[in-house]
Amino acid sequence: MSPGVYVHIPFCRSKCPYCGFYSVPSKRPVPIWFEGIKKEIRLYKGLFGRFDSLYLGGGTPTFLDDAILSCLTDHLFAHFDFTADREFTIEANPCDLSAEKIRLLKELGINRVNVGIQSFDDGALAFLGRRHTGREAENSLKRLRRLGFRNIGVDLIYGLPGQTLEHWEGTLNQALLFQPEHISCYELTLEEQTVFGRLQEKGEMHGLSEEDGRAFFLAAAKRLGEAGYVHYEVSNYARTEAFCCRHNSKYWNRSPYLGLGPSAHSFDGTERWWNVRSVRHYGALLKRGSPPIQARETLTKEQIRLESLALGFRTSQGVALTRMALEPRSTEMLSTLKTAGLLKLKDGRVVPTEEGFLVADSLPLCFFP
Amino acid sequence: MDHIRNFSIIAHIDHGKSTLADRLIQAAGLVNERDFRDQILDTMDIERERGITIKSQAISLPYVDKQGRSFELNLIDTPGHVDFSYEVSRALASCEGVLLLVDAAQGVEAQTVANAYAAMEHDLEIIPVINKIDLPSADIERVKEEIEIELGLDSDQAILCSAKEGTGIRDVLEAIVTVIPPPSGPVEKPLQALIFDAHYDPFRGTIVSCRLFSGSVRAGDRIRLMHNRATYKAEEVGLFRLNREPKKELSAGEVGYIISGIKTVSDVRIGDTITLEGNAAQAPLPGFKEIKPVVFASIYPVASDDYRSLADALEKYKLNDAALIFQKDSSAALGLGFRCGFLGLLHLEIVQERLEREYGQSLIMTSPTVQYRFLLSNGEEIIVDNPVYYPDPSTIVKAMEPFIRASIMIPERYMGAVMDLCLERRGVNAQFNYPTPGRIEIRFDMPLAEVIYDFYDSLKTVTQGYGSFDYELLDYRESDLVKLNILLNGEKVDALSQIVFRDSARPRALNACQKLKQEIPRHMFKIAIQGAIGSTVIARSTISPFRKDVTAKCYGGDITRKRKLLEKQKKGKKRMKMVGSVAIPQSAFVAVLKTDKKGS
Numbered sequence: 005m006s007p008g009v010y011v012h013i014p015f016c017r018s019k020c021p022y023c024g025f026y027s028v029p030s031k032r033p034v035p036i037w038f039e040g041i042k043k044e045i046r047l048y049k050g051l052f053g054r055f056d057s058l059y060l061g062g063g064t065p066t067f068l069d070d071a072i073l074s075c076l077t078d079h080l081f082a083h084f085d086f087t088a089d090r091e092f093t094i095e096a097n098p099c100d101l102s103a104e105k106i107r108l109l110k111e112l113g114i115n116r117v118n119v120g121i122q123s124f125d126d127g128a129l130a131f132l133g134r135r136h137t138g139r140e141a142e143n144s145l146k147r148l149r150r151l152g153f154r155n156i157g158v159d160l161i162y163g164l165p166g167q168t169l170e171h172w173e174g175t176l177n178q179a180l181l182f183q184p185e186h187i188s189c190y191e192l193t194l195e196e197q198t199v200f201g202r203l204q205e206k207g208e209m210h211g212l213s214e215e216d217g218r219a220f221f222l223a224a225a226k227r228l229g230e231a232g233y234v235h236y237e238v239s240n241y242a243r244t245e246a247f248c249c250r251h252n253s254k255y256w257n258r259s260p261y262l263g264l265g266p267s268a269h270s271f272d273g274t275e276r277w278w279n280v281r282s283v284r285h286y287g288a289l290l291k292r293g294s295p296p297i298q299a300r301e302t303l304t305k306e307q308i309r310l311e312s313l314a315l316g317f318r319t320s321q322g323v324a325l326t327r328m329a330l331e332p333r334s335t336e337m338l339s340t341l342k343t344a345g346l347l348k349l350k351d352g353r354v355v356p357t358e359e360g361f362l363v364a365d366s367l368p369l370c371f372f373p
Numbered sequence: 374m375d376h377i378r379n380f381s382i383i384a385h386i387d388h389g390k391s392t393l394a395d396r397l398i399q400a401a402g403l404v405n406e407r408d409f410r411d412q413i414l415d416t417m418d419i420e421r422e423r424g425i426t427i428k429s430q431a432i433s434l435p436y437v438d439k440q441g442r443s444f445e446l447n448l449i450d451t452p453g454h455v456d457f458s459y460e461v462s463r464a465l466a467s468c469e470g471v472l473l474l475v476d477a478a479q480g481v482e483a484q485t486v487a488n489a490y491a492a493m494e495h496d497l498e499i500i501p502v503i504n505k506i507d508l509p510s511a512d513i514e515r516v517k518e519e520i521e522i523e524l525g526l527d528s529d530q531a532i533l534c535s536a537k538e539g540t541g542i543r544d545v546l547e548a549i550v551t552v553i554p555p556p557s558g559p560v561e562k563p564l565q566a567l568i569f570d571a572h573y574d575p576f577r578g579t580i581v582s583c584r585l586f587s588g589s590v591r592a593g594d595r596i597r598l599m600h601n602r603a604t605y606k607a608e609e610v611g612l613f614r615l616n617r618e619p620k621k622e623l624s625a626g627e628v629g630y631i632i633s634g635i636k637t638v639s640d641v642r643i644g645d646t647i648t649l650e651g652n653a654a655q656a657p658l659p660g661f662k663e664i665k666p667v668v669f670a671s672i673y674p675v676a677s678d679d680y681r682s683l684a685d686a687l688e689k690y691k692l693n694d695a696a697l698i699f700q701k702d703s704s705a706a707l708g709l710g711f712r713c714g715f716l717g718l719l720h721l722e723i724v725q726e727r728l729e730r731e732y733g734q735s736l737i738m739t740s741p742t743v744q745y746r747f748l749l750s751n752g753e754e755i756i757v758d759n760p761v762y763y764p765d766p767s768t769i770v771k772a773m774e775p776f777i778r779a780s781i782m783i784p785e786r787y788m789g790a791v792m793d794l795c796l797e798r799r800g801v802n803a804q805f806n807y808p809t810p811g812r813i814e815i816r817f818d819m820p821l822a823e824v825i826y827d828f829y830d831s832l833k834t835v836t837q838g839y840g841s842f843d844y845e846l847l848d849y850r851e852s853d854l855v856k857l858n859i860l861l862n863g864e865k866v867d868a869l870s871q872i873v874f875r876d877s878a879r880p881r882a883l884n885a886c887q888k889l890k891q892e893i894p895r896h897m898f899k900i901a902i903q904g905a906i907g908s909t910v911i912a913r914s915t916i917s918p919f920r921k922d923v924t925a926k927c928y929g930g931d932i933t934r935k936r937k938l939l940e941k942q943k944k945g946k947k948r949m950k951m952v953g954s955v956a957i958p959q960s961a962f963v964a965v966l967k968t969d970k971k972g973s
Contacts, residue, residue, distance in 0.1 A: 010929070061929065190926060218920055239926065268929075269931045269932070270930065271932070336953060340953070340954040341898070343898070346897055362920060364923040365923050366919075366922050369942055369946055370897070370954075
C-alpha cells in the first residue's frame with residue numbers, strides 16, 4: 005500500500021469554539037513553522053517510498069500567504085516522490101476561496117478541495133464562530149466548480165443546541181444541490197479545552213442525547229443514501245467509491261503515512277510517532293537538526309489487533325474475518341451482534357451496519373476478553 | 374503455681390473488650406506510652422478497622438498486687454463472634470476465670486448471655502465488669518439488675534470501670550488475683566497441653582499457643598499431637614509478652630507457646646492435646662471437636678488468568694486459618710475457582726476481605742449456601758453444599774435443611790418488627806423472655822439459610838441498630854426446596870443459582886432480576902434476565918441496549934489516542950465476567966444476595 009503525506013498547518017484567523025485541533029490564531033509564527041517544515045521534509049527524504057496522496061490540513065491551510073503555499077508544495081515535490089495519479093487535498097475555508105486563490109490551488113496541482121462549510125445557516129455559522137456566511141459558503145462551492153474542480157468535499161456539522169431534525173435535513177439538501185464528491189457529517193462534540201467544552205463543564209451547554217444523536221446520524225445516512233452516496237466511514241460519504249478520500253482511508257486501513265508539522269502523527273507500518281505540539285518547540289528542535297518527535301511507539305500484536313478492529317469497524321470495509329482471530333467466545337459474540345443487527349458478513353469480512361456504525365466505539369472490545 | 378492466673382475477657386461486640394485489654398497491658402508496664410497503640414492485641418488491619426478480634430491471642434502480664442505479691446496474669450483474648458465459638462470454647466477451657474464485660478449503657482446483650490453460659494459450662498469463675506461508666510447514658514443500676522436476673526450472677530461483685538478513661542483498672546486487676554483461683558495441675562504427671570490457637574510465622578513456621586494442664590515441656594523434647602498422631606521436636610518454648618519470650622521450660626498451669634517446625638497451622642488442630650513422645654499421657658484432654666464449616670460459597674478470580682495467583686493466595690492464607698477449607702471448583706460461567714467452606718458469614722467476609730486486601734486478589738464470590746441433605750428414591754442420602762449438585766427433583770423423597778436456635782435481644786418497642794422479620798424468615802417455636810422491664814429476648818428456631826441471606830442487615834435495619842443476635846446450630850429439618858436458576862439471554866449462569874425454600878423462590882427470583890438489572894451495564898443488545906425453576910420462568914426483567922456511542926472524528930492520524938482509550942476500557946472490562954456475550958460486573962454477584970429492606 006502506497007504511503008501518504010500529511011502537512012499540518014496550524015494557523016487560523018481565529019479559533020473556533022468547538023475545535024480541539026492544535027492551531028495558533030496568528031500568522032506571526034509562520035516563518036518558524038516554515039523553516040521547520042523545510043528541514044523536516046529533508047529529514048524524511050527517501051525514507052518512505054512513493055506517495056500517492058498529499059493532504060494539507062490544519063488549522064486553515066488556505067490562510068497561508070500564496071507565496072508560502074507555493075514554496076511549500078515546491079519543496080514537497082522537490083524532495084518526495086509522488087505517483088502521477090496522486091490525490092492532493094487541501095482543507096479550505098469558504099471565505100478564503102476567492103477566484104485567484106482557487107486558480108493558485110489548481111496551479112499548485114491540488115486536485116481535491118475539502119471545504120469547511122459546516123452549515124448554510126448564518127445563525128448557526130455565527131454560533132460556531134465561523135467567519136463566513138451561508139451565501140459565501142454557497143458561492144465558494146460554485147466558484148470551485150466553475151474554475152474546474154472535479155473533486156470537492158464539504159464538511160457539515162449537526163447537533164447544534166436547538167437544531168431540529170428538519171433543519172439538519174435542510175442543510176443536507178442544500179449541500180446536495182452542489183453534488184459534492186465527498187461529504188463529511190460531524191456531530192458537534194464538546195471537547196475538553198475548547199470554549200464549548202468549558203461551557204459544558206459549567207453545565208451551560210449539552211451535547212445531543214443518545215436518541216437525538218441517533219436521529220441526526222440516521223437522517224444523514226438516509227438522505228445521503230437516497231442521493232446515491234456511499235457511507236464508507238462513520239462520518240464520511242462519497243458520491244461514488246472512487247471519491248472516497250484516499251488519504252484519510254490510510255488512517256483507517258493502517259497504511260503508512262508521514263505527518264509533517266507540529267502535532268502531526270506518522271505511521272510507517274510498524275512504528276507510530278508524533279511531533280511536539282508547539283510551533284516554537286517544533287522550530288527549535290529542527291533548527292538544532294533534531295527530529296521534532298514527542299514520542300514514538302511500536303505496537304504489540306495485541307495492540308495491532310485492537311487497532312485493526314477499532315479502525316475497521318468505523319468503515320464499510322469492516323474487518324477481514326481472518327484478521328479477527330476469533331476464538332469460541334468471540335464467535336458467539338459475533339453471532340449475538342449479527343442477530344442484534346450491528347454487524348454483517350460480506351465477502352469474508354465483518355462489516356458494520358448503519359446501527360453498527362452508531363456503536364462503533366464499543367464494537368472492537370466485544371472481541372477482547 | 375499460686376502466682377499464676379489464667380483468664381479471658383468475654384463481651385458482646387463493642388462493649389470495650391479490646392480497650393480493657395489495652396489498659397491491662399499498660400497497667401502491667403509491658404509497653405511504654407510511645408509504643409502504645411489502641412487495640413494492641415488485634416494485629417490484623419481488618420481487626421482494627423472493624424473493631425473485632427478474629428484470632429485468639431495470649432499475653433502474660435506481670436502484676437504486683439496491693440500486698441506486694443508478684444503474679445503472672447495470662448490474658449487469653451478470644452474472638453467474640455459466634456462463627457468462632459469453638460475457638461472461644463478452647464480458649465475458655467484454658468482459663469480458670471473470665472471477666473464478663475458489660476456496657477453500662479447497652480446492658481446485657483445476646484452475646485453477653487451466650488458467652489456467660491459458655492463460661493459457666495466450663496465452670497469458670499466469672500467476674501462481672503461494668504464498663505463505660507463514664508457515659509452520660511450509663512445506667513449502672515439497670516445493668517446490675519440484668520446481671521442478676523439474666524445471668525444469675527451476684528451483681529454486688531461487679532466491678533465498675535471505664536477502660537477508656539482508665540478508671541477502675543486497678544480494681545479489675547485485684548479481682549483477677551483474688552477471685553480467680555490459681556491453676557492446679559500435677560507437674561510430675563505426663564504432659565497434657567491444650568492447643569487453643571496457632572499462628573503462622575513466616576520465619577518460624579507454626580507458633581502453637583497452649584495451656585499446660587499437667588507435666589512440663591522443654592526445648593528439645595519430642596512432642597506428640599495426640600489427635601493428629603504426629604510427632605515433632607520442640608525447638609523453642611516460652612511465654613507471650615508483647616513479643617515471644619523464650620523460656621527453658623513451660624510447666625503445668627502456665628500458658629505459652631511451642632515452636633516445633635510445624636509447617637502450616639492446618640497441621641495443628643485447635644483443641645488437640647500435646648504430650649511428650651517418651652512419656653505420653655493416657656488420654657487427651659476432653660472437648661476436642663473437628664471444626665466443620667457451615668456456610669459454603671465458591672470464589673473465582675475476576676480474570677480467568679489469575680486462577681494460579683488465587684490458588685497461591687489461598688494456600689498462603691490457609692497457613693494461618695485452619696478453619697477455611699477449599700477445593701477446586703469450576704463453573705461454566707466463571708471458569709476455574711474454589712469451593713470454600715466457612716465457619717459462618719463473618720468468617721466468609723473476613724476471608725474475602727483479607728484475600729483482596731492482603732493478597733491483592735480480585736474475586737467473585739457466589740451466593741453462600743448451607744449444607745442441605747436429600748433423601749433420594751434409591752434410598753441414598755446425599756449432602757449438597759453447592760447448587761450445581763442439586764439432585765434431579767424427581768428423585769428427591771425428602772429434603773432437609775439445617776436449623777438454628779436464634780436469640781435476639783431488643784428494646785420492647787421493636788418487638789413487632791422483629792417478630793415480622795423472624796416469621797418472614799420462617800421462624801418457628803417462638804419463646805419470649807422479659808429479663809428487665811423494657812427489654813425482651815426473643816428465641817426462634819430458624820433455617821440457617823435464612824440467616825445467611827441478609828438477616829443481620831435486616832435485623833439492624835428494623836431495630837435501628839438496637840437488636841443483638843446470637844445463634845446455635847440445632848438440627849436438620851424437613852423442608853420444601855427448589856433450585857432457582859438465573860438466565861441471561863437464555864443462558865443459565867450457574868454461579869448465580871441458589872437452592873431456596875419453595876415459597877421464597879418467587880420473591881428471591883424477582884429480587885435477583887431487579888438487582889442484576891441495576892448492576893449490569895447496558896450492552897449493545899437487549900439483555901433478558903430470567904429467574905426460573907426448571908423450565909418455568911417465575912421472574913424476568915430486561916436491560917435495554919445503548920444504541921449510540923460512536924465519536925464523530927478519529928483525530929487525523931492520531932490513532933494512538935483512540936487506542937489508549939480503548940485499552941483503558943479493556944482493562945475495566947477485565948474486571949467483568951463474561952457469560953455468553955454478557956459482561957457481568959463483580960458487584961452483581963454480591964448484589965443478588967441483598968434485599969432492599971426499608972427501615973420501619
